[in-house]
Amino acid sequence: MPETQPEPLHAIVPAGGAGTRLWPLSRRAAPKFLLDLTGSGRSLLQQTHDRLRPLTEGGGVVVVTGAAHAAAVLQQLPDLGEENLLAEPSPRDSMAAIALAAAVVRRRHGDVVVGSFAADHVIADTAAFGRAVREAVGVARAGYVVTIGIEADHPSTAFGYVRSGDPVRLPDGATAPTARQVRGFTEKPDAATAAEYLATGEYRWNAGMFVARADVLLDHLAAQRPELRAGIDEIADAWDTPARTAVLERVWPTLEKIAIDHAIAEPVAAEGGVAVVPAAMGWDDVGDFANLAGLLPSGEDGVRVLGDAGHVVADDAEGALVVPRAGRTVAVLGVPDLVVVDTPDALLVTTREHAQRVKGVVEGLGTARDHLR
Amino acid sequence: MPETQPEPLHAIVPAGGAGTRLWPLSRRAAPKFLLDLTGSGRSLLQQTHDRLRPLTEGGGVVVVTGAAHAAAVLQQLPDLGEENLLAEPSPRDSMAAIALAAAVVRRRHGDVVVGSFAADHVIADTAAFGRAVREAVGVARAGYVVTIGIEADHPSTAFGYVRSGDPVRLPDGATAPTARQVRGFTEKPDAATAAEYLATGEYRWNAGMFVARADVLLDHLAAQRPELRAGIDEIADAWDTPARTAVLERVWPTLEKIAIDHAIAEPVAAEGGVAVVPAAMGWDDVGDFANLAGLLPSGEDGVRVLGDAGHVVADDAEGALVVPRAGRTVAVLGVPDLVVVDTPDALLVTTREHAQRVKGVVEGLGTARDHLR
Structure with a gap:
């Protein structure tokens, strides 16, 4: 060229x-x-x-x-x-x-x-x-x-x-x-x-x-x-x-x-x-929380935090992703590759392995929780 | 006698x-x-x-x-x-x-x-x-x-x-x-x-x-x-x-x-x-969350809820214990025997296997989080 x-x-x-x-x-x-x-x-x-x-x-x-x-x-x-x-x-x-x-x-x-x-x-x-x-x-x-x-x-x-x-x-x-x-x-x-x-x-x-x-x-x-x-x-x-x-x-x-x-x-x-x-x-493409975890730097404890790491207390949770978006203290213990997404009106707990299935959770919220979608 | x-x-x-x-x-x-x-x-x-x-x-x-x-x-x-x-x-x-x-x-x-x-x-x-x-x-x-x-x-x-x-x-x-x-x-x-x-x-x-x-x-x-x-x-x-x-x-x-x-x-x-x-x-003696889980009846999905089960959405979480005490929706996916305790100012996520170790988490809160003890 x-x-x-x-x-x-x-x-x-x-x-x-x-x-x-x-x-x-x-x-x-x-x-x-x-x-x-x-x-x-x-x-x-x-x-x-x-x-x-x-x-x-x-x-x-x-x-x-x-x-x-x-x-x-x-x-x-x-x-x-x-x-x-x-x-x-x-x-x-x-x-x-x-x-x-x-x-x-x-x-x-x-x-x-x-x-x-x-x-x-x-x-x-x-x-x-x-x-x-x-x-x-x-x-x-x-x-x-x-x-x-x-x-x-x-x-x-x-x-x-x-x-x-x-x-x-x-x-x-x-x-x-x-x-x-x-x-x-x-x-x-x-x-x-x-x-x-x-x-x-x-x-x-x-x-x-x-x-x-x-x-x-x-x-x-x-x-x-x-x-x-x-x-x-x-x-x-x-x-x-x-x-x-x-x-x-x-x-x-x-x-x-x-x-x-x-x-x-x-x-x-x-x-x-x-x-x-x-x-x-x-x-x-940040398609799910497993991808998201891969994009974030890991702390000394092997935990990745999207947000203020000062909200997170982790023990034996290597590879975990924590999103402390409700301003609360989030303590995770003994679950490697855990995914915790903490928002003011809804909390998700899963693992990176199951990240693709979160879509099904949202579908399963039902009409009573339509406001959370 | x-x-x-x-x-x-x-x-x-x-x-x-x-x-x-x-x-x-x-x-x-x-x-x-x-x-x-x-x-x-x-x-x-x-x-x-x-x-x-x-x-x-x-x-x-x-x-x-x-x-x-x-x-x-x-x-x-x-x-x-x-x-x-x-x-x-x-x-x-x-x-x-x-x-x-x-x-x-x-x-x-x-x-x-x-x-x-x-x-x-x-x-x-x-x-x-x-x-x-x-x-x-x-x-x-x-x-x-x-x-x-x-x-x-x-x-x-x-x-x-x-x-x-x-x-x-x-x-x-x-x-x-x-x-x-x-x-x-x-x-x-x-x-x-x-x-x-x-x-x-x-x-x-x-x-x-x-x-x-x-x-x-x-x-x-x-x-x-x-x-x-x-x-x-x-x-x-x-x-x-x-x-x-x-x-x-x-x-x-x-x-x-x-x-x-x-x-x-x-x-x-x-x-x-x-x-x-x-x-x-x-x-x-309800010594830990594993004991507590054993005391609660299991729902159709195998999840035990202390509180309003209407707050819990569970998929593939057999044996889990969820305590939804913050009034929020708690969604758990793919983690059997999970323990999720959701309170207004602090959240704990662990498994029944590690329930005895929660004491260590509290000790690890440090002075900055003394108000959460």
């Missing part, structure tokens, strides 16, 4: 998903992306914005979120600007959200490169993230839909995988530094399959980051999902006009609910139109 | 001990005996009083407690009468407490039979308790110090044991129905020793219940611990006079700190002066 001015990037940040596996920390009214889950003082959304700012000079950041969270997002991101917050009347999955943002950005800025980055992931190595995104933007300019493939350091069964093939050749004949053609995407595998994936060296985790020219993305949508594309265009045409609300209310509920992975990434990969930039960046 | 009128009994209830292993439920200001630990609506002290009332007709009940808890005891036992509450200025172990009560009762009522029963134990079978106490009173009238030996249904290492010998022969030549001479007392044994004890059929748990004529008890004290007996006499002489406070303040702090087991039971047993009435009565 020749030395050029960096392409301007318009980042799209879908801020959705309750993070049910992080209950009772995450709630309907306080979804995961609004929470500080690393003790940094910044929410996951704010950290996402912090990471994207230096990469979007000359471009910008657009956040797509549910109407219920619009005010909270603007409060957390005072520099975003109201015009860069797109509020969805209801959740219609990632394709509608990203396509709407891409269509609005395209009308405002032309056929720029857009990139979608979830608001509720953690990335430890910001520099590595930046390098990967910059390469992805260059490859996207050449017409690819580009994903960033996370180096899999263990055979996780919690993530989907992206399989890479030959190196990407750019229009000027050069080879991209690290980007490769994508041979396909896979759903979350079982443990044996995940181990096989790792052994080949061809598979990386699919972190759901997609970078493409706005016109390329929307052309793919037109080819794959013409009705969805038409609906998005109708809304985007009205967005910066007084008709926005009326059109949004009429059209949005009719849009197909589908993830960008199924709507575009998978079928376009089959046609050879998707590339992957591999990267190791300490990425984590 | 010939049919006679039941002897009147004056029960002595030492109400002391913080019950540190039941923290954070029990506190300095809310010791174990003041708590309702069975969900019956009555504290352990109240249940003790309820049990003793029918056995003390013609006699009475005297409670000995720390000055700090005198008001709470009178509030819980409105029928006790202030004159039957003996407040200790400071804890000086069980011999001083019981001897003082026996000496005061003797001055008020003569050489009646007194019996000491801890305020913080649980007895499921009140009728069996009553039968054992009535027999013990008869044997005590004949001059024995009588203990009640609890049938050991498992080789517990948490209790001391009492070893029985030949049947007790009463002065009229008859044999007591079940009472036997005591061959000796033992401290808490290790598991192997406890198993050997059970195999002999001679050992029963020492529940710390002692029944004797007041004069017999105080004569033994004079023989074994003459200085302690002299101090007790000095205080008892002043008790029902205006000099009580002054004498108590001067003499009480000088009294030897010793348990009745060491001061009287063991040496007098060696002389052949102690008898044991064996009994099975569902006795438990």
Whole structure:
């Protein structure tokens, strides 16, 4: 890739998903992306914005979120600007959200490169993230839909995988530094399959980051999902006009609910139109308390605390995660890998092994405890 | 034993001990005996009083407690009468407490039979308790110090044991129905020793219940611990006079700190002066949360709740004990035999296996959390 001015990037940040596996920390009214889950003082959304700012000079950041969270997002991101917050009347999955943002950005800025980055992931190595995104933007300019493939350091069964093939050749004949053609995407595998994936060296985790020219993305949508594309265009045409609300209310509920992975990434990969930039960046989707524990530093007693460690008294609880968010003293004794999440109105006690099952607890709260969701 | 009128009994209830292993439920200001630990609506002290009332007709009940808890005891036992509450200025172990009560009762009522029963134990079978106490009173009238030996249904290492010998022969030549001479007392044994004890059929748990004529008890004290007996006499002489406070303040702090087991039971047993009435009565000293769990009924999900089960959501937590005393929802997932004690200012999470170690947690609270003790 020749030395050029960096392409301007318009980042799209879908801020959705309750993070049910992080209950009772995450709630309907306080979804995961609004929470500080690393003790940094910044929410996951704010950290996402912090990471994207230096990469979007000359471009910008657009956040797509549910109407219920619009005010909270603007409060957390005072520099975003109201015009860069797109509020969805209801959740219609990632394709509608990203396509709407891409269509609005395209009308405002032309056929720029857009990139979608979830608001509720953690990335430890910001520099590595930046390098990967910059390469992805260059490859996207050449017409690819580009994903960033996370180096899999263990055979996780919690993530989907992206399989890479030959190196990407750019229009000027050069080879991209690290980007490769994508041979396909896979759903979350079982443990044996995940181990096989790792052994080949061809598979990386699919972190759901997609970078493409706005016109390329929307052309793919037109080819794959013409009705969805038409609906998005109708809304985007009205967005910066007084008709926005009326059109949004009429059209949005009719849009197909589908993830960008199924709507575009998978079928376009089959046609050879998707590339992957591999990267190791300490990425984590903070999917459950086991992941969260892994992100926090361990105290001398082997206990990880999200919050004020002065609230925690631990004995023989190696690997435990304690979230003392009710301001009370939490004493844990003799249960390794324990998970204790203490909030003012609800307390969860489980172990890291069972962290994935917290979703079932929330479902089991029943109508009498609906206010705790 | 010939049919006679039941002897009147004056029960002595030492109400002391913080019950540190039941923290954070029990506190300095809310010791174990003041708590309702069975969900019956009555504290352990109240249940003790309820049990003793029918056995003390013609006699009475005297409670000995720390000055700090005198008001709470009178509030819980409105029928006790202030004159039957003996407040200790400071804890000086069980011999001083019981001897003082026996000496005061003797001055008020003569050489009646007194019996000491801890305020913080649980007895499921009140009728069996009553039968054992009535027999013990008869044997005590004949001059024995009588203990009640609890049938050991498992080789517990948490209790001391009492070893029985030949049947007790009463002065009229008859044999007591079940009472036997005591061959000796033992401290808490290790598991192997406890198993050997059970195999002999001679050992029963020492529940710390002692029944004797007041004069017999105080004569033994004079023989074994003459200085302690002299101090007790000095205080008892002043008790029902205006000099009580002054004498108590001067003499009480000088009294030897010793348990009745060491001061009287063991040496007098060696002389052949102690008898044991064996009994099975569902006795438990509620020494820790493992014991407490065993006393509570199990829900359909295998979880035992002390408090409102409506606050508890459990999945895959067979054998767990949950005490939801902060009014919050407590969700437990995937940890069998878990112990969760949720109070407004402190939370304990451990397992039944580690219940004995809770004492160490309290010791580890440090000065910064002294208010939580």
